[in-house]
Amino acid sequence: MATLEISSLRKRFGNLEILKGIDISLEKGGFLVLVGPSGCGKSTLLNTIAGLESISAGEIRIGGEIVNDLHPSKRDIAMVFQSYALYPNMSVAENIGFGMEMRGIAKPDREKAIASVAKTLQIEHLLTRRPSQLSGGQRQRVAMGRALVRQPSVFLFDEPLSNLDAKLRVDMRIEIKRLHQQTGATIVYVTHDQIEAMTLATKIAVLKDGELQQVGTPREIYNAPSNLFVADFMGSPSMNLLEGRVSRADGAPKIVIERGDNSPIVASAPASADASKLADGAKVIFGIRPEAVSDSESIDRNAKSAVKFESKVDIVEPAGSDTFVVIHVAGKELTARMRAETDIRIGESHTFAFNLDKALLFDPQTTRRI
Amino acid sequence: MTTVTAAPTSATVAMRARLQDWLPRLVLAPSFLLVLVFVYGFNLWTVFLSFTGSKAFASTRLIGWANYEKLWNWTFETDPPSNWYTAIVNMGLFGGLYIFFCLFLGLALAILLDQKIRGEGILRPIYLYPLALSFIVTGTAWKLFLDPRIGLEKAVHDWGWTSFHFDWVVNPRMMIYCVAIAGVWQTSGFVMAMFLAGLRGVDGEILKAAQIDGASPYQTYRRIVIPIMRPVFFSALVVLAHMAIKSYDLVLSVTGKNPGGAAELPSTFMYSYTFTRNQMAVGSTSAVIMLMTIAAIMVPYIYSEMREKAR
Amino acid sequence: MSAADLITTTPTREPSRHSLTTRVVIYGLLFLFAFVYLVPLVVMIMTSLKPLDEVTGGNMFALPKHLTFDPWIRAWGEARIGVSDTAGIAVYFWNSIKMVVPAVLISTILGALNGFVLTKWRFPGHKLVFGMMLFACFIPFQSVIIPMAVILGWLGQFGVQLSDSIGFSFGLGNPTVNLVIVHVIYGLGFTTLFFRNYYEAFPTELVKAAMIDGASFFQIFRRVLLPNSTPIFIVTVIYQFTNIWNDFLFGSTYAAGDASPMTVALNNLVNTSTGIVEYNVNMAAAIIAAAPTLFVYIVGGRYFVRGLMAGAVKG
Numbered sequence: 001m002a003t004l005e006i007s008s009l010r011k012r013f014g015n016l017e018i019l020k021g022i023d024i025s026l027e028k029g030g031f032l033v034l035v036g037p038s039g040c041g042k043s044t045l046l047n048t049i050a051g052l053e054s055i056s057a058g059e060i061r062i063g064g065e066i067v068n069d070l071h072p073s074k075r076d077i078a079m080v081f082q083s084y085a086l087y088p089n090m091s092v093a094e095n096i097g098f099g100m101e102m103r104g105i106a107k108p109d110r111e112k113a114i115a116s117v118a119k120t121l122q123i124e125h126l127l128t129r130r131p132s133q134l135s136g137g138q139r140q141r142v143a144m145g146r147a148l149v150r151q152p153s154v155f156l157f158d159e160p161l162s163n164l165d166a167k168l169r170v171d172m173r174i175e176i177k178r179l180h181q182q183t184g185a186t187i188v189y190v191t192h193d194q195i196e197a198m199t200l201a202t203k204i205a206v207l208k209d210g211e212l213q214q215v216g217t218p219r220e221i222y223n224a225p226s227n228l229f230v231a232d233f234m235g236s237p238s239m240n241l242l243e244g245r246v247s248r249a250d251g252a253p254k255i256v257i258e259r260g261d262n263s264p265i266v267a268s269a270p271a272s273a274d275a276s277k278l279a280d281g282a283k284v285i286f287g288i289r290p291e292a293v294s295d296s297e298s299i300d301r302n303a304k305s306a307v308k309f310e311s312k313v314d315i316v317e318p319a320g321s322d323t324f325v326v327i328h329v330a331g332k333e334l335t336a337r338m339r340a341e342t343d344i345r346i347g348e349s350h351t352f353a354f355n356l357d358k359a360l361l362f363d364p365q366t367t368r369r370i
Numbered sequence: 371m372t373t374v375t376a377a378p379t380s381a382t383v384a385m386r387a388r389l390q391d392w393l394p395r396l397v398l399a400p401s402f403l404l405v406l407v408f409v410y411g412f413n414l415w416t417v418f419l420s421f422t423g424s425k426a427f428a429s430t431r432l433i434g435w436a437n438y439e440k441l442w443n444w445t446f447e448t449d450p451p452s453n454w455y456t457a458i459v460n461m462g463l464f465g466g467l468y469i470f471f472c473l474f475l476g477l478a479l480a481i482l483l484d485q486k487i488r489g490e491g492i493l494r495p496i497y498l499y500p501l502a503l504s505f506i507v508t509g510t511a512w513k514l515f516l517d518p519r520i521g522l523e524k525a526v527h528d529w530g531w532t533s534f535h536f537d538w539v540v541n542p543r544m545m546i547y548c549v550a551i552a553g554v555w556q557t558s559g560f561v562m563a564m565f566l567a568g569l570r571g572v573d574g575e576i577l578k579a580a581q582i583d584g585a586s587p588y589q590t591y592r593r594i595v596i597p598i599m600r601p602v603f604f605s606a607l608v609v610l611a612h613m614a615i616k617s618y619d620l621v622l623s624v625t626g627k628n629p630g631g632a633a634e635l636p637s638t639f640m641y642s643y644t645f646t647r648n649q650m651a652v653g654s655t656s657a658v659i660m661l662m663t664i665a666a667i668m669v670p671y672i673y674s675e676m677r678e679k680a681r
Numbered sequence: 682m683s684a685a686d687l688i689t690t691t692p693t694r695e696p697s698r699h700s701l702t703t704r705v706v707i708y709g710l711l712f713l714f715a716f717v718y719l720v721p722l723v724v725m726i727m728t729s730l731k732p733l734d735e736v737t738g739g740n741m742f743a744l745p746k747h748l749t750f751d752p753w754i755r756a757w758g759e760a761r762i763g764v765s766d767t768a769g770i771a772v773y774f775w776n777s778i779k780m781v782v783p784a785v786l787i788s789t790i791l792g793a794l795n796g797f798v799l800t801k802w803r804f805p806g807h808k809l810v811f812g813m814m815l816f817a818c819f820i821p822f823q824s825v826i827i828p829m830a831v832i833l834g835w836l837g838q839f840g841v842q843l844s845d846s847i848g849f850s851f852g853l854g855n856p857t858v859n860l861v862i863v864h865v866i867y868g869l870g871f872t873t874l875f876f877r878n879y880y881e882a883f884p885t886e887l888v889k890a891a892m893i894d895g896a897s898f899f900q901i902f903r904r905v906l907l908p909n910s911t912p913i914f915i916v917t918v919i920y921q922f923t924n925i926w927n928d929f930l931f932g933s934t935y936a937a938g939d940a941s942p943m944t945v946a947l948n949n950l951v952n953t954s955t956g957i958v959e960y961n962v963n964m965a966a967a968i969i970a971a972a973p974t975l976f977v978y979i980v981g982g983r984y985f986v987r988g989l990m991a992g993a994v995k996g
Contacts, residue, residue, distance in 0.1 A: 016665050052581060071584075072581050073581065073582055073583060073584030077582065078578065078582065079578070079582050080574070081575040081578065083575050085573060085575035085576045085578065085579040086576075086579075087576060087579075087580075087593075088598060089594070089600075098583050098585075099583035099618075100590065101580070102583050102584040102585050105585055146579075273427075371780075393897075394797075394798040394802035394804070394898060395798070397794050397795075397898070398794070398795055398810070399795075401794075401795050401869050402795075402814065404866050404869065405813065405814050405817045405866070405870065406813070409817040409867075411828075412824070412825040412829060413820065416827055416828060417964070419827060419828075427825070428831065465693075475706050475714075476712075479714060482707050484808065485704075485707055487704075487707060487708065487711070493715055495978075495979075495982055496718050497714070497715070497718055498982070498985075498986065499922075499975065500718065500976040501978075502949075502975050502977070502978035503971050504926070504929065504944050504970060506929055506944045506947050506948050506951075506970070507944075507967045510964075510967045511722065511964075512721060513951070513962065514724065514725070514728065514741070514960060515741070515964075520736055520737055520741060520960060521741050522716045524740065524741065525740045525741050525742050528739075528740040529740075544868065547786065555717075555721065557717070565987055592948075595882070612819050615821060618930055619930065619944070619948075622948060623951070640823045641823070644826075644827060645934075650827060652829070654755055656823075657810060657823040657824040660821045660823055660840050661823075664820065664821055665816075668816060669842075671810060672815055672816055673709060673812075674811055675963055676808060
């Protein structure tokens with residue numbers, strides 16, 4: 001039995017449908033990340049799970065029980081907010097213990113629970129301070145402490161790291177991951193940062209305009225995106241997308257990418273694509289991630305299929321650990337990720353290669369992957 | 371488009387630059403000087419006067435603390451009560467009631483309005499419009515409203531409850547309460563506006579967290595929202611206290627000719643002693659005492675606000 | 682969004698989570714209070730439209746049986762005020778206008794310039810200067826009226842000397858001019874406060890860009906700041922207009938008699954102890970006195986609230 005089950009969930013606000021038929025289930029101990037651009041409905045979805053917002057149709061089950069009509073405090077959930085939402089007039093200890101106070105738990109039990117949580121999060125020395133006296137990272141820990149002490153079935157995180165600076169964000173991300181591994185908690189986590197999604201999740205749900213685009217493990221989402229949106233959204237730098245044409249002239253389907261000022265790139269259709277769906281002459285979108293584009297010498301040795309081509313180098317971006325090279329192909333800019341020591345110069349012509357094992361094809365009309 | 375002009379000499383350039391440097395301060399200077407002279411200078415002048423024996427006209431004959439001693443003695447003259455004693459007692463009564471009820475009503479109305487009700491766009495302006503009125507208009511309206519012969523008492527009699535008495539506004543002992551009623555009517559809307567803005571400024575996520583923690587609306591207000599309102603309380607308190615001490619127009623218009631000085635307040639005391647009784651020094655002394663009281667409230671407040679802004 | 686914005690805009694609705702009984706209680710209380718707030722004004726209006734016998738003989742809550750505008754006509758042109766020979770409050774109404782308009786304009790412009798200097802041309806001690814001007818807002822006027830009376834007396838004498846020697850006195854000694862001077866000086870604290878808070882939030886980069894472009898102090902003020910200052914101008918003008926129009930203390934001290942402003946005249950009218958009290962005329966006069974500020978409030982209510990908030994909660 002899954003800890004969290006969402007079935008056919010819809011939410012309407014007036015005439016606007018904000019969530020359009022969401023189906024997700026999360027097993028115990030799983031880490032579900034809801035990811036998508038601003039306005040896609042991920043925070044709304046989280047709020048409906050919490051009970052802070054109502055739903056128009058569908059069911060939400062936590063621990064097997066339907067919770068649609070239950071008050072947030074009765075759903076056995078705890079939430080960590082983007083702005084931490086700590087009660088400013090209470091000390092850290094009082095903040096953590098407030099929920100227990102509301103539930104009528106006796107003072108000695110409360111104090112024990114607070115002490116144990118404070119130890120886990122290493123905030124014992126902050127218990128008497130007020131939120132205004134804490135740093136951003138400390139406040140985040142207190143917010144997590146308030147959630148932990150509840151020992152809920154499901155933890156809900158609403159973009160908890162967005163207010164932190166870059167370095168702190170990385171540190172806290174690791175903390176959250178460690179916490180997840182230590183406690184085996186079931187977590188639903190909302191973020192717009194796809195790196196957070198990839199690093200933290202056991203399951204990712206990509207949302208756009210209230211619709212679920214794909215649900216899967218990080219690897220599935222990354223390597224087998226179900227449509228153009230997911231392919232483009234996940235991964236940084238984003239996937240290169242080129243226009244191509246199917247050619248079945250000599251039996252096995254090939255993808256032809258025309259380059260106005262150069263000879264076309266002709267690649268055998270990637271293994272990921274369902275060859276039966278490739279009609280001769282059909283237009284396709286050819287997708288390949290920057291790390292699958294390299295110079296001809298450093299192609300992955302395990303690659304079963306590859307294609308080489310010449311191109312002039314447009315921009316070189318040394319990024320420390322890698323060097324990103326931008327070249328022009330068929331009117332589009334293509335980013336290739338190369339080793340840092342690459343000896344490439346702007347304006348030079350160079351041989352590049354596509355690792356076709358990693359290439360993907362998309363239907364331009366339906367945007368779905370072929 | 372460039373125009374060719376004769377190159378200015380370095381001296382004029384330097385002078386012009388220095389003028390531009392000083393220009394801002396020159397612009398500010400007149401206002402600051404006016405304030406310095408007409409506010410601080412005049413206050414010092416009044417303080418000086420309080421140490422003189424001025425009667426109908428200002429005199430420079432210093433008589434030390436005699437005026438202050440006089441007022442100090444009058445503070446304890448309770449039977450028959452001296453004007454100053456009455457003024458202070460009334461100040462306490464009026465000030466206390468005024469501040470308390472403005473805060474209470476203001477907070478209550480703000481909380482009610484914050485409950486996601488419809489019609490706020492109509493209700494809010496209704497609570498606020500009395501602020502636009504002059505205190506004289508307010509006093510005139512309430513004087514009529516509370517007049518026993520043509521106002522409330524008469525109206526209630528007409529409706530059948532003939533033993534209803536409400537002659538406070540002509541009863542010397544009760545007049546000051548009428549002033550308080552009119553004052554609260556006028557200013558509570560303002561306090562409501564302050565609290566409403568404060569309530570709306572509470573982070574929505576804190577309220578969500580309270581919901582998840584299982585706090586009822588009552589508990590949420592009592593344990594979380596109202597404590598967050600503390601700074602607003604203080605702001606409102608300071609503004610109300612300052613208005614209470616300064617009130618003059620309101621008393622005059624509600625009580626008319628102030629029979630027997632029953633509704634005396636420090637502000638009316640000052641005025642009558644200075645201009646009617648020709649005891650300018652005593653009047654100045656009372657003005658200084660008013661000033662000191664206000665300073666005692668405002669200076670720490672302004673200081674703490676300025677420091678916070680600097681942070 | 683500033684605090685004032687939060688209170689002046691009506692928020693969007695998620696359905697209330699209160700039970701029906703709670704909501705009934707809430708609405709009930711709110712409407713009860715709205716009633717209490719409106720009743721004095723309604724009574725005032727009704728009384729002003731009744732003949733005197735209805736007022737003294739009848740119930741103040743009753744609608745006028747014989748609606749009449751006579752009290753209004755009398756208030757405007759005929760009522761005797763104190764011991765003055767002039768009849769009606771019309772004269773005093775215009776006195777107020779003559780005083781308010783220059784006072785508001787001058788104090789507002791000066792406040793704008795001061796705010797500009799205090800925020801964009803910081804100099805050592807600017808905080809102290811601002812603090813001193815801020816405190817000046819809160820002094821009880823009682824502590825300055827005596828010295829001010831003396832100074833105004835001197836100015837009056839000086840004016841007489843001037844007109845004797847050069848035939849022109851610049852209006853010194855004229856009670857209306859005196860009031861304008863007084864209100865400008867004691868309004869400077871508030872106007873400077875408003876503009877200072879507003880310009881504090883104004884992007885300094887715009888000023889710097891203009892400086893690099895070679896603009897002078899006044900050019901920057903006129904071309905960069907003023908065009909973008911409309912909201913705070915409206916707030917300040919409304920606030921000053923209301924305060925100065927409603928002032929009583931200064932008016933009664935420095936402009937007694939024929940040159941009185943409206944508020945003083947109203948008080949004298951209402952508190953005449955001779956003869957019959959004409960309540961209806963008094964009410965009509967009160968409404969006339971209140972009309973300008975009420976009108977400003979109705980039209981610019983939003984800005985009114987912002988002014989209050991700026992004054993008390995410092996933006």
